[in-house]
Amino acid sequence: MSQATLQSPSARSADFGALPQLAETSSKENSIEMFRRMCLSRFFDEQAYQASKEGLLKSLIYLSAGQESIAAAISTVMSGSYIFTQHRGHAPYLCFGGDLEKFIDELLGLPTGCCKGMGGSPCIQDPKIRMIGHEGLIGEHVPIAVGAAYADRSSRVVCFFGDGAVEEDYFFGALGFAATHKLPILFVCEDNDLSVLTPTRDRRTWQIHDIARAFGISAIDIADDPWLVQHHAQEMSKKLPGFLNVRTCRYYWHVGAGQDGPPEWDRFALVQEKLRAMGLGARAAAVEKETKEHVESVWKRRLQTQSAK
Amino acid sequence: MEKTVADTIREITREHLTKNNGLLLGQCITAVGWIQNTVPPNAPGLVELPMSDVSGPGFAIGAAIVGKRPMLVLRFQSFLWLAVSPIVNYAAKARDLWGKGVPIFIRAIASEGKGTGPVHSNCFHSIFMHMPGMRVCAPMTPHEYQEIWTAFLKQDDPMLVSEHRRSYLSSAEMPDIVHDDADVTLYAISAARFTAVEAVELLKKENIRCNLVHIVWLKPFELNERVMQPLKKSRCGVVIDSAFEIAGASQSLAYDLMFAAGVPVRALGQFDRCSGVAPHLENGTPTPQRIAEVVREMVRNKTSQH
Numbered sequence: 001m002s003q004a005t006l007q008s009p010s011a012r013s014a015d016f017g018a019l020p021q022l023a024e025t026s027s028k029e030n031s032i033e034m035f036r037r038m039c040l041s042r043f044f045d046e047q048a049y050q051a052s053k054e055g056l057l058k059s060l061i062y063l064s065a066g067q068e069s070i071a072a073a074i075s076t077v078m079s080g081s082y083i084f085t086q087h088r089g090h091a092p093y094l095c096f097g098g099d100l101e102k103f104i105d106e107l108l109g110l111p112t113g114c115c116k117g118m119g120g121s122p123c124i125q126d127p128k129i130r131m132i133g134h135e136g137l138i139g140e141h142v143p144i145a146v147g148a149a150y151a152d153r154s155s156r157v158v159c160f161f162g163d164g165a166v167e168e169d170y171f172f173g174a175l176g177f178a179a180t181h182k183l184p185i186l187f188v189c190e191d192n193d194l195s196v197l198t199p200t201r202d203r204r205t206w207q208i209h210d211i212a213r214a215f216g217i218s219a220i221d222i223a224d225d226p227w228l229v230q231h232h233a234q235e236m237s238k239k240l241p242g243f244l245n246v247r248t249c250r251y252y253w254h255v256g257a258g259q260d261g262p263p264e265w266d267r268f269a270l271v272q273e274k275l276r277a278m279g280l281g282a283r284a285a286a287v288e289k290e291t292k293e294h295v296e297s298v299w300k301r302r303l304q305t306q307s308a309k
Numbered sequence: 310m311e312k313t314v315a316d317t318i319r320e321i322t323r324e325h326l327t328k329n330n331g332l333l334l335g336q337c338i339t340a341v342g343w344i345q346n347t348v349p350p351n352a353p354g355l356v357e358l359p360m361s362d363v364s365g366p367g368f369a370i371g372a373a374i375v376g377k378r379p380m381l382v383l384r385f386q387s388f389l390w391l392a393v394s395p396i397v398n399y400a401a402k403a404r405d406l407w408g409k410g411v412p413i414f415i416r417a418i419a420s421e422g423k424g425t426g427p428v429h430s431n432c433f434h435s436i437f438m439h440m441p442g443m444r445v446c447a448p449m450t451p452h453e454y455q456e457i458w459t460a461f462l463k464q465d466d467p468m469l470v471s472e473h474r475r476s477y478l479s480s481a482e483m484p485d486i487v488h489d490d491a492d493v494t495l496y497a498i499s500a501a502r503f504t505a506v507e508a509v510e511l512l513k514k515e516n517i518r519c520n521l522v523h524i525v526w527l528k529p530f531e532l533n534e535r536v537m538q539p540l541k542k543s544r545c546g547v548v549i550d551s552a553f554e555i556a557g558a559s560q561s562l563a564y565d566l567m568f569a570a571g572v573p574v575r576a577l578g579q580f581d582r583c584s585g586v587a588p589h590l591e592n593g594t595p596t597p598q599r600i601a602e603v604v605r606e607m608v609r610n611k612t613s614q615h
C-alpha cells in the first residue's frame with residue numbers, strides 16, 4: 001500500500017485509512033469474535049462506571065470504553081505474547097482473556113484482586129495471559145517492554161500506550177533500541193488525541209509514526225476500525241518491530257465515572273451497524289446479550305461478596 | 310473570604326508572569342482546573358509542556374540560565390524521580406561549578422489517600438535535601454508561601470517547594486505551640502503539621518502536654534532559638550513528616566536536633582512500604598493516632614528513666 005492512500009483530509013475521522021471490503025471478506029466467525037471481545041470490555045466498563053457512580057467502587061478507574069476495538073483486534077493477532085499496557089489497560093486485559101473476577105476484586109480493593117488491592121485499575125496484571133502490570137508512570141513501561149523483547153526472543157511482545165506517552169523522553173530511546181536490535185515487538189498507540197484533557201495540538205506538532213519510520217520501524221496511522229487494525233497487525237506481525245498509531249475516541253472521563261461530552265465517534269456503535277449491514281445483526285445481538293448478562297452476573301456476585309465482608 | 314494557600318500561589322504566579330516577565334512550565338495546566346486553581350488562567354508566560362517528564366526540567370533550567378526565573382509545576386511528586394537528574398546534576402551544581410546559580414522554582418505537589426495508591430500517593434522532598442546546592446521547603450500556609458517566594462527571588466539557587474494538596478484550601482496560619490512545662494516537643498513537616506495539631510489536642514485530654522514547632526525549611530534547616538529552646542526544656546522530641554521515614558527529612562532533622570540538644574528525638578514518617586489503593590493498604594502522613602502512640606511511648610520512657 002502506498003503512503004498516499006493512507007492520507008485522508010483529516011487523520012481524525014472514523015474511516016481514516018479505510019480499506020475497501022475488509023470486513024466483508026473477513027470470516028463471520030472472526031467478525032463476531034472481535035465484536036464479542038469489544039462487548040466484554042464495553043460492558044465491563046459500564047459496570048465499573050455504575051459501581052463507581054453508586055459509590056460501591058471507591059478506587060480510581062481509568063476506563064477503556066470507546067477504545068476497545070483496538071485491543072479486541074490486536075488480541076486476535078498477538079495472543080501468547082507478553083502484554084504491556086499503561087494505566088488504561090482494561091480492554092487489553094479483558095480482550096486477551098484476563099481473569100474477570102480477580103479484576104473486579106482488584107477494583108473493589110479486595111485481597112483476592114489481581115494485585116491484592118494494592119494497585120487498582122491502572123496496575124492490573126494477569127500472569128496467566130502474560131500481562132505485565134503498570135506502575136502508573138506514563139510510558140515507562142515502553143522501555144521495559146523492549147527489554148523483555150530483547151531478553152526473550154522466543155516470545156513476541158505487544159505494548160499499548162497513549163498519544164501522551166509517546167512524548168516521554170524514554171519513549172524514543174525505547175524505539176531506537178527496538179529498531180537497532182530488530183526486536184519482536186508490536187507498538188500500539190491508542191491515539192485518543194488527549195493527555196488527560198489537553199489535546200495533541202496544544203502539546204506538539206509532530207507525528208509519532210513519522211518518528212518510528214525515521215528509526216526504520218514500519219509504521220502505520222489508521223482509525224480504530226477493528227478489521228483494519230487486525231489487518232495491519234497481521235501484516236506487521238510478520239516482520240517486527242512494527243508500529244500502529246490508531247486514532248480512537250475515549251468515551252468517558254480520563255479518570256472516574258463521567259463524560260466530557262459526546263465522543264467524535266463511537267466505534268462500538270459503528271461496528272454494530274456494520275455487522276447488521278453484513279447480515280450478522282441477529283448473531284451480534286445474541287453475542288451482545290450473552291456477554292452483557294455474563295459480565296453483569298459476575299459483577300453482581302463480586303459486589304455481593306464485598307458487601308458481605 | 311480569606312485567602313487560601315491556592316489563592317496565594319495563584320496571585321504570586323500572576324504577578325510573576327505579568328510583571329516579572331516570568332515563565333511557568335507544566336503538563337496539562339490549562340485543561341484540568343489550572344492545577345487545583347493555583348495557576349492564573351490564560352496569563353502570559355504559561356508553557357504547556359508535552360509529556361516530557363525528563364527534558365521538561367531541562368527546558369526550565371535553560372530558561373533560568375538566560376535570565377528568567379521559571380516556575381516548574383509537577384502535578385504529582387512521583388514524577389520527581391524522572392525530573393531529578395537535570396535538577397540535581399546541573400542546576401544544583403551550577404553555582405559551585407560555574408559561579409552562577411540557576412534560579413528555578415519547582416512546585417512539586419504531594420498527595421495521598423482517596424485511592425491514589427502506589428501511583429500518586431507520594432511525598433519525596435527528602436531526596437532533594439541530599440543534594441548540595443538545593444534549597445528545600447514545604448510551606449503550608451499563605452504567609453509561609455509568600456515568605457518562601459520572597460526568599461526565592463533573593464537568591465539564585467534552585468528551590469524545591471514541596472506542596473501538599475491538603476493545604477490548598479486552608480487559609481489558616483499555624484503558629485508554634487510552646488509551653489513552659491511541656492512533656493515533649495513535636496516538629497512537624499508538610500501535611501503532618503495538620504495531623505500533629507490534632508494529635509496535640511488528643512494528647513491534651515490525656516494530660517500530655519506537647520510543644521509543636523512548625524518546620525517550613527528542610528534545607529537549610531536552622532537550629533535556632535525557636536527550634537532548640539522548647540526541646541531543651543521538654544527533654545524529648547518527635548519529628549513528624551509526610552514523606553518516608555527511612556533516610557528522610559524526619560530522620561535527618563531528628564539527628565540534628567538530638568545531637569544539638571543531647572536528648573532523644575524520634576523520627577516518624579511513612580512506613581517503609583508501598584502505598585496501596587485499597588483504604589486498608591494506604592500509607593501516608595502519620596495519623597493523629599499514630600503520632601499520639603509514639604508520643605505516649607516517648608513520655609513513658611522519659612519518666613521511667615527518672
Ligand SMILES: Cc1ncc(C[n+]2csc(CCOP(=O)(O)OP(=O)(O)O)c2C)c(N)n1
Pocket residue numbers: 087088136137138139161162163164165166190192194195196254336337360362388391
Ligand atoms: C510520567 C508521568 N507523567 C505524567 C503523568 C500524569 N498523567 C497521567 S495519565 C496522563 C495522560 C496520558 O495520556 P496518554 O498516554 O495519551 O493516555 P490516555 O490517558 O489518553 O489513555 C498524564 C499526563 C503520569 N502518570 N506519569
Ligand SMILES: [Mg+2]
Pocket residue numbers: 162163164190191192193194195196
Ligand atoms: Mg491519550
